[in-house]
Amino acid sequence: MFNEKQVMIPGPTPVVKAIRDEMAREIQAFGDPRFVADYKATIDGLGQLLNCSGKTFVVAASGTLAMEMAISNTTKRGDRVLIVSHGFFGDRFIDICTRKGLVVDVLQSEWGQIVPLTQIEAQLSQHAYAAMTLTHVDTSTGVVAPVAEVGELMRKFADTIFIVDGVCATGAENEDVDGMNIDILFTGSQKAFGVCPGLMMLWASQKALARRESLGETIPEYYCDFAKWLPIMDDPSKYFATPAINLVWALQKSLELIVAEGGLSVRDERHRKNALAMQSALEAIGLRVLAEPGHRAITLSNLCYPEGVDDLQFRTTLAAEGFTVAGGLANYAGKMFRLGHMGNIDINDVVAVLSGIERALHQVSGKDVLGVAVTCYLKEMAAK
Numbered sequence: 001m002f003n004e005k006q007v008m009i010p011g012p013t014p015v016v017k018a019i020r021d022e023m024a025r026e027i028q029a030f031g032d033p034r035f036v037a038d039y040k041a042t043i044d045g046l047g048q049l050l051n052c053s054g055k056t057f058v059v060a061a062s063g064t065l066a067m068e069m070a071i072s073n074t075t076k077r078g079d080r081v082l083i084v085s086h087g088f089f090g091d092r093f094i095d096i097c098t099r100k101g102l103v104v105d106v107l108q109s110e111w112g113q114i115v116p117l118t119q120i121e122a123q124l125s126q127h128a129y130a131a132m133t134l135t136h137v138d139t140s141t142g143v144v145a146p147v148a149e150v151g152e153l154m155r156k157f158a159d160t161i162f163i164v165d166g167v168c169a170t171g172a173e174n175e176d177v178d179g180m181n182i183d184i185l186f187t188g189s190q191k192a193f194g195v196c197p198g199l200m201m202l203w204a205s206q207k208a209l210a211r212r213e214s215l216g217e218t219i220p221e222y223y224c225d226f227a228k229w230l231p232i233m234d235d236p237s238k239y240f241a242t243p244a245i246n247l248v249w250a251l252q253k254s255l256e257l258i259v260a261e262g263g264l265s266v267r268d269e270r271h272r273k274n275a276l277a278m279q280s281a282l283e284a285i286g287l288r289v290l291a292e293p294g295h296r297a298i299t300l301s302n303l304c305y306p307e308g309v310d311d312l313q314f315r316t317t318l319a320a321e322g323f324t325v326a327g328g329l330a331n332y333a334g335k336m337f338r339l340g341h342m343g344n345i346d347i348n349d350v351v352a353v354l355s356g357i358e359r360a361l362h363q364v365s366g367k368d369v370l371g372v373a374v375t376c377y378l379k380e381m382a383a384k
């Protein structure tokens with residue numbers, strides 16, 4: 001094998017050369033007016049992209065710190081929060097909130113399904129919740145939540161901050177912070193933005209910012225306090241903590257590519273068409289998509305093996321064919337693999353990985369699948 005291996009996990013996603021090149025640039029001082037202008041343009045551009053009339057934060061961290069930032073700035077010890085969970089990442093909020101001394105109520109779905117809107121509404125009517133969390137795409141299950149519909153519902157619960165984990169969605173799914181009545185949305189650079197890991201982006205509505213103010217001058221957390229970052233986001237020539245300079249440039253480039261592609265709605269359509277074609281193709285070779293039809297993510301697919309296929313053997317064989325995919329989490333460890341298909345990938349990348357999956361499945365199961373998924377995928381992609 002002479003070519004590079006392809007990383008097709010749900011983050012980090014492939015990083016295209018134009019973005020990689022930004023990582024290799026000569027460093028500048030964080031106060032250099034050229035960098036300050038780039039940082040400001042990136043923050044403002046991201047605010048426009050997601051239609052957020054509040055504030056946008058770009059901070060050196062992974063997505064998990066953004067989860068903590070969302071909770072820290074909108075709740076105080078003793079507050080009650082509702083966690084709507086469609087899997088492992090939804091559940092992660094339980095630990096974050098419990099450690100903070102919040103009263104936690106959880107609505108969990110079966111893996112592959114969603115919590116129905118009626119159940120969310122009934123629960124919200126039971127208590128006064130300071131905040132509610134929802135994971136747009138839970139990466140452990142490949143399930144997409146109906147964020148726009150839930151946002152509409154939240155208009156009835158004006159005292160509850162609506163927090164959306166967009167880590168596996170933002171930059172691929174069409175999201176609109178103001179339009180969807182979202183109070184906090186966040187993601188990490190390494191998912192659908194196709195940048196190396198290391199940055200978190202968070203969008204906060206006016207309502208979320210007002211909630212932070214109501215908590216007083218300080219909160220127990222230091223690095224993730226909105227109040228520490230707000231002056232920097234307004235004027236990045238100021239110092240609070242050293243920005244990840246090359247990552248900011250890489251993110252700026254990624255944003256440029258997204259805008260050049262036509263923005264989030266075009267990007268959503270591209271991901272949607274590709275995901276539907278891929279999911280039919282993968283089903284055609286005997287893999288089962290975990291998420292129920294109607295609730296399937298467009299950013300990744302979680303694929304259950306047919307009877308008799310060993311997870312480790314399959315993924316080792318696929319790696320030898322040039323592709324890294326992720327294993328299943330929790331109860332699905334050993335029973336499925338997770339295939340990322342978000343960000344800056346194209347039809348050539350997908351044909352290659354589908355062909356690799358066919359070869360690996362053929363080798364480990366002897367099944368006659370060569371060409372089957374690729375043919376199915378190409379036909380669907382060519383259809384109107």
Ligand SMILES: *Cc1c(COP(=O)(O)O)cnc(C)c1O
Binds near residue numbers: 138167
């Ligand atoms: C990846 C992911 C996270 C965690 O992000 P890190 O960058 O790994 O900290 C949180 N939520 C979802 C939905 C994710 O996919």
